[in-house]
Amino acid sequence: MVVASPTPVCSDRIQDIELPVIDLSGERSKMSSLIVKACEEYGFFKVINHGVPLDVIAKLEQESISFFSKSLSEKEKAGPAIPFGYGCKNIGFNGDLGEVEYLLLNTNPHSIAQRSKTISNDPRRFSSAVCGYIEAVRGVACELLDLMAEGLWVPDTSVFSKLIMDVDSDSIFRLNHYPPLPLSPSPPPPPPSMEDYNNNKDKSSNKPKVGFGEHSDPQILTILRSNDVPGLQISLNNGLWVPVPPDPTAFCVNVGDVLQAMTNGRFVSVRHKALSNSYKSRLSMAYFAAPPLHARISVPVDMVSPLRPCLYRPFTWAEFKKAAYSLRLGDSRLDLFRIQQQTDQDQDLA
Ligand SMILES: C=C1C[C@]23C[C@@]1(O)CC[C@H]2[C@@]12CC[C@H](O)[C@@](C)(C(=O)O1)[C@H]2[C@@H]3C(=O)O
Ligand SMILES: O=C(O)CCC(=O)C(=O)O
Numbered sequence: 001m002v003v004a005s006p007t008p009v010c011s012d013r014i015q016d017i018e019l020p021v022i023d024l025s026g027e028r029s030k031m032s033s034l035i036v037k038a039c040e041e042y043g044f045f046k047v048i049n050h051g052v053p054l055d056v057i058a059k060l061e062q063e064s065i066s067f068f069s070k071s072l073s074e075k076e077k078a079g080p081a082i083p084f085g086y087g088c089k090n091i092g093f094n095g096d097l098g099e100v101e102y103l104l105l106n107t108n109p110h111s112i113a114q115r116s117k118t119i120s121n122d123p124r125r126f127s128s129a130v131c132g133y134i135e136a137v138r139g140v141a142c143e144l145l146d147l148m149a150e151g152l153w154v155p156d157t158s159v160f161s162k163l164i165m166d167v168d169s170d171s172i173f174r175l176n177h178y179p180p181l182p183l184s185p186s187p188p189p190p191p192p193s194m195e196d197y198n199n200n201k202d203k204s205s206n207k208p209k210v211g212f213g214e215h216s217d218p219q220i221l222t223i224l225r226s227n228d229v230p231g232l233q234i235s236l237n238n239g240l241w242v243p244v245p246p247d248p249t250a251f252c253v254n255v256g257d258v259l260q261a262m263t264n265g266r267f268v269s270v271r272h273k274a275l276s277n278s279y280k281s282r283l284s285m286a287y288f289a290a291p292p293l294h295a296r297i298s299v300p301v302d303m304v305s306p307l308r309p310c311l312y313r314p315f316t317w318a319e320f321k322k323a324a325y326s327l328r329l330g331d332s333r334l335d336l337f338r339i340q341q342q343t344d345q346d347q348d349l350a
């Protein structure tokens with residue numbers, strides 16, 4: 001049940017946003033319509049009473065802290081992240097940079113067990129912490145996807161969740177660490193050049209810097225959890241960036257590009273970014289629920305009508321992923337799969 005409306009809250013001059021809150025212990029039909037509303041209006045919502053045991057989260061948080069506090073040369077033994085492993089500042093393969101270090105993992109337990117050998121001196125403990133967490137959040141993701149289908153009145157209510165339950169699902173898991181930025185020395189250094197400022201290379205101030213640049217998530221659904229340090233911001237459709245206050249007890253859930261396509265544009269895959277700041281380490285863990293590579297993504301017939309013509313051509317997740325990974329972080333990829341609609345004028349000319 002939504003317990004707070006998505007109204008901007010004023011804290012210290014910055015306009016925070018209180019995302020719609022879904023209480024997973026609520027009544028089913030109420031939850032489903034509130035989730036649909038949140039996905040249509042914001043593409044983001046917060047989930048409370050999610051049922052993931054606190055110790056499952058705490059174990060993974062502890063393992064993450066142990067890993068990220070190692071020396072760079074130790075951490076690099078788990079890298080580079082091509083496509084899985086440890087990465088530092090480089091995001092993706094096309095030159096994107098940010099004030100972040102991370103571990104990217106395939107969610108397959110066998111692959112996690114193998115990768116853990118390069119990550120931890122107690123690989124079994126690391127791998128069990130990651131697998132325990134992934135299993136729990138996948139359950140939450142499935143529950144939310146079923147509720148979405150119910151709220152959309154799609155007859156096959158597992159139309160979305162079956163894609164991520166498939167043994168061949170291409171879901172991935174990411175641990176992000178945004179180290180605190182060094183405080184500026186006094187007296188302050190000369191102002192940066194416009195070029196350095198724009199390229200996020202201005203080291204002269206204590207202003208937040210881009211940790212993870214603006215982007216949308218390509219997959220179906222993302223379940224994000226962070227420690228109590230702020231940083232996440234989402235883009236509202238008026239072009240304004242608004243900070244989302246951290247809540248370590250909740251999950252922040254967002255619609256991915258594939259779900260936007262599968263709902264024929266009713267749900268929105270919203271651009272977001274994460275900033276790092278100069279006072280405290282930020283840690284976030286993100287589960288990206290994805291279909292199998294061979295899965296064909298198409299708009300369910302129930303989502304199409306004369307008033308809502310089909311917006312996207314069918315594609316496989318492999319095809320979409322290839323397009324996403326060949327582009328920059330902030331590029332928009334769904335447009336490549338959009339069907340050109342005929343306007344009245346086109347028809348007159350034909
Ligand atoms: C620049 C890129 C990084 C990214 C792959 C991409 O080419 C474009 C999408 C990026 C993103 C954003 C959400 C997830 O963090 C991520 C793992 C994903 O699936 O798509 C990243 C990719 C990445 O960091 O490799
Ligand atoms: O760290 C965060 O809060 C957001 C990270 C993110 O958007 C991502 O990993 O795709």
Ligand SMILES: [Fe+2]
Pocket residue numbers: 215216217272
């Ligand atoms: Fe993201």
